[in-house]
Amino acid sequence: PSFPLLASLLLLVPGASAYGFRNCIQSMVDPRSFRCIQRFLSDVASAVDDLPASPTVPAASSRHLPQLRKLGLAYNRLEMIEDGAFENLGALVTLNLSYNRLTNLSEGALHGLSNLTHLFLQHNPLSTMHPSALQPLGHLHTLDLFSSRLASFDEVACRLQSLLRLRVLNLCHSNLSSLSSCCLLPPSLSTLHLCNNSLQAVDSGPQLLRHVRRLDLAYNNISNVTSFAGTQLQKLRYLLLKGNPLDVFDLLNVSRLPPSSLDYSGLRLGREGVSRLCQHLGNGTVRRLLLQSNGIQELEGKPFSACPPVRALDLSWNKLRSLRCADWLLGEEQHGALQSPPPPRLRTLHLNINTIAYLHKHALKGLRALTELRLDNNLLTDLYRPSFADLRSLVTLNLRNNRISVLFPCVFSSLSRLQILDLGGNNIRRLGSQSLCGLHSLTKLYLDGNHIKEISSDEFRPVQATLQVLDLGGNSLEYITKRQHKPPPFRYLHRLYDLKLPGQRPYGMKIIPPQFFRGLSALRELFLAENKLLSISPDAFDDLRQLQYLSLADSSNGMQDLPPGIFKSLVCLQRLNLENVGLHSLTLEVFGNLGNLTSLLLAKNQLQTFNASVARALGALRYLDLRKCPLSCTCENLACQGWLPRAGQPLGYVYSFDTHVCFLDAGLYLFSATAPVLLLLTLLPLLHHRAYWRLKYHFYILRSWANEHWRRQDGESFQYDAFVSYNSADEGWVLEQLGPGLESSQGSFRLCLHHRDFEVGKSIVDNIVDSIYHSRKTICVISRSYLQSEWCSLEIQLASYRLFEELKDVLVMVFLEAIPERELSAYHRMRKVMLRKTYISWPPEPAAQPLFWSKLRKALRGRCAEEDEELHPLDGGDEPLLESVSQL
Structure with a gap:
């Protein structure tokens, strides 16, 4: 598949109105910028041809956009740039052609870009460049040729002669093996990136790098340090040599490089190397000492004792496991009495991305001038108050991504000047009322990514006068009831202007209780996204009269439409994000009071219409996002x-x-087309309800007729004397009375019973049909339970088919109990059978039972033959009941 076109258009048109384009999305933050990412476009013209044609924003292709400031064509399949492709783009400042297939830059490829400042050509197989290709770019500031395939450094240097304002050049990963060149670099060039090449020496000559201030030679193959001696690097302020097989101390001995200008990261100095390095740093103050990725595991024995005063020390990406004493940071001259004023002391200390699991109580003792301390991404579990006792000047403390689970009372009480405290990504489950005591200057507190389940107002009281930013995202806050049993948790934070509560784990906050945000009178931004809200109290935002930004995105969990009046107090709200919250409609009761709203995001909702009255109420609206809404x-x-x-x-x-x-006027046509369909849809359920079993019976009767037809052809034979149709509620009488009475030596009848003779694995309907047609007679044991059973009704219906259609005397009805006429009248399926057949009643008196067995055996022995006239009823039936039933 083709790569998507990335086109960002920055138009100098103040106050542009926002509406939809076919291939681009207008930026909410800057309405003059358009994003055309992942639109699968093949050329730039298709990205901009639907822009409105006006004197201020011209439409059509790029040559008709003289005010275009920014053009991104990265991640496409461009193989060449034709001459004059960017003509009339005199205002273009940034051109991004990265990640394409450009192999050549012709003479006129960049013609017309007289004001271009940034040109990005990284990740192109660029192998040739016309000598005059870059000549039109007189204002170029940055040229990125990362991962190109140019033949030599000399070719590049000679193409840069006309770029008198060039400051940054990136030639990393370009397969360069030498820096020899007959052309000098522009004097304006101050930053040169040559990392990830195949350089073995700095063979550039004495003059080539004389103006460079920042030089990146990381990950080459430089081992010859004597090549630095013949190169003029007097203006160099930063040199990165990580990943080269050289001895940095030999380099300092043979070259004139200032030791403080080197970045010592990744040179594998180790603890002993740090001591040697301090001897080369001299006596002056070192502004910054970078020692990342040097494999330092411990700092015992004062390895920095010989170092001059250091203002900023970076020991990140090492293997430090513990910090025990601050002596390793303080030189001996800083411990004794000084006759002259003390030199500048350590201000910045980075110990992040190590494996520090233990912070000694006196590890940071004496660092009274420290203003920034980074201990993030370590393994710290406990913090103690004495550890920070001397850090009275500390302004920023970063403890993110450790394993801290408890904040002991007043652990930060000495940090009265601390403004930023980052405790995100730890295992904190609760805050105590004294956890933040002493932080009288704290303005930003980050507690995101912890496991805090509950917050209270007392926890934030120590910082109520100063706190401005509070991040509680990704914790475990959850409310399952609208009743608020405790005071609002933020009622003392009257200066807080930024509150983040997104993504509470595992399933979100679910409910926002009433008055939950009470006290946040100065709040400007509120983040509540990804909380799967079921309910929001209508007065939840009543105190947020200064709120300007609110996000409820991705909170759809059955909440659907918002309660009326929920935004009634947000008169200053300017940006509202309601993406994927399950909205079905827009009403004035919800949005009618947002007169200052400028941007509204409603993507991924269930909106089919956009209420015109709401549109008129949002008079200040400039940006509306309705993507992926089923608008019709x-x-x-x-x-x-x-x-x-x-x-x-x-x-x-x-x-x-x-x-x-x-x-x-299509009402009549619509009615004529829909009325019959609706009537049919109304009758079908009624027909299904009334005649379902009747239809089903006829289907099974049809099957019975077909089976009987084939049996006639094969010759009639009976396996049983009688099939017994009964309800499970009467199974006891069948097994205890009927079975023994007929299958005994006196009766000598073979009966077919459900539980005994049905074939296993066969359909129950097929079993019933086969049993009826393999039996000479069918005995129906009738009771109230039998009359209410659908299966029993099916059995008597199938048996009656042989009675009426084949005129065979096959049905014997046995009543186990006296059933009044009013109950029998409801079962009209038996009426036709009882008009042709009499029945036998089971007498409860033992004296009358022999007569019952005699009648039943006589009925079963009767011949089964075709008759021309009506079958004669059996003698001894209950005639009064039969007569009453026959009148139905």
Whole structure:
């Protein structure tokens, strides 16, 4: 698949209105900037041809955009740039052509870019460049040729002769093996990146690098340090040599490089190397000493004792496991009495990204001038108050991504000047009322990514007078009831202007209780995204009258529409993010009071229409995002269409909607087409409810007829004397009375019973049909439970088919209990059977039971033959009940 076109358009058009483009998305922060990322565009013209044609924002291709300031064409498949491709782009400042397939820059490829300042060509197989290709770029400041395939450094240097304002050149990863060149670099060039090449020496000659201030030679193959001796580097202020097989102390001995200008990161100095390095640093103050990635595991024995005063020390990316005493930072002359004023002391200390698990109580003793301390990304579990006792000047303390679980009372009480405290990414589960005591200047507190389950107002009382930013995102705050049993947690933070509460784990806050944000009278920004809210109290935001930004994005968890009046107090709100919150409609009760709202994000909601009255109420709105909303081209959106800004070309499916259909009198046609369908849909459930079993019975009867037809062809044979149809509630009588009474030596009948004779694995309906047709008779044991059973009704219906259709006397009805006429009248399926057949009743008196067995055996022995006339009823039936039933 083709790579997407990345085009960012910065237009000098103040106050541009916001509306949708086919291939670009207008930036909410800067309405003059457009993003065309991941639009699968093939050329720049398709990215900008739908811009409105006006005197201030010209449309069509790039040559018609003389005010274009920024153009990004990265991640495409451009193989060449034709001459004059960027003509008339005289205002262009930044051009990004990275990650393409450019192999050549012709003479006129960059013609017309007279004001270009930044040119990015990294990750192109660029192998040739015309000598005059860069000549039009007289104002170029930055040239990035990372991962190019130019033949030599000399070719590049000679192409740069006309770039008198060039300051930054990146030639990293370009397969350069030598720096020899007959052309000098521009005097303005101050930063040169030559990392990840194949250089073995600095063979550039004495004059080539004389103006360079920052030189990056990391990850080459430089081992010959004598080559630095013949090179003029008197203006060099920073040199990075990481990843080269050289001895830095030999380099300091043979060259004139100032030791303080080197970045000693990645040179594998070790603890002993630090001591040797201090001897080379001299007596002057070192502004910054960088010792990253040197494999330093411990600092016992005062390795910095011989060092001059250091203002900033970076020991990150090492293997330090513990800090025990500050002596390793203080030289001996700083311990004794001094006759002259003490030199500048350590201000910045970076110990991040080590494996420090233990911080000794006196590890930082004496660092009274320290203003910034980084201990993030270590393994610290406990913090003690004496550890910070001497850090009275500390302004920034970073303890992020450790394993701190408890903040002991007043552990930071000595840090009265601390302004920024970062405790994010730890294992803190709760804050005590004294955890933040003594932090009288704290303005920013980061507690995100912990496991805090509950917050209270007393916890933040020590910092109530100064705290301005509070980050509690990614914790475990959860509210499952709207009742607030404790005072609002932020009621003392009257100066807080930024509050972050997104992504509470594991399933979000769920509910925002009433008055939860009470006291935040100065709050400007509130983040509540990714909280899967089920409910928000209508008065939740009543105290936030100064709020300017609110995010509830990705909080859809069944909440659907917002409660009326929820934003009634947010008269200063300017930006509102409601992306993916489950909205189904926009109402004035919710949005009617947001008269100052300038940007509204409603993407990924269930909106089908945009309320025109809401659109009119949002008079200051300049940016509206309705992406991935199922907006429909219906007449309900007609008013919204007129509200959209008009342009010379159609603005998408809503703008180009044919409005003539809204004025057609099509009601009659719609009624005629839909009424029959609705009537049919109404009758089908009724028919299903009333005649479902009847239809099902006829289907099974049809199957029975087909099976009987084949049986007639094969010859009639019976496996049983009678199939017994009964309900499970009467199973006891069948097994205890009927079975023994008929299958005994006196009866000598073979019965077919469900539990005994049905074939395993066969459909129950097929078992019933086969049992009826393999039996000479069918005995129906009738009771109230039998009449209410659908399966029993099916069995008697199938048996009655043989009675009426085949005129075979196959049905014997046995009543176990007396059933009144009013109950029998509801079971009309038996009426036709009882009109043709009498029945036998089971007498509860033992004296009458022999007569019952005699009648039943007689009925079972009766011949099963076709008759021309009506079958004669059995003698001995209950005639009064039969007569009453026959009258139904």
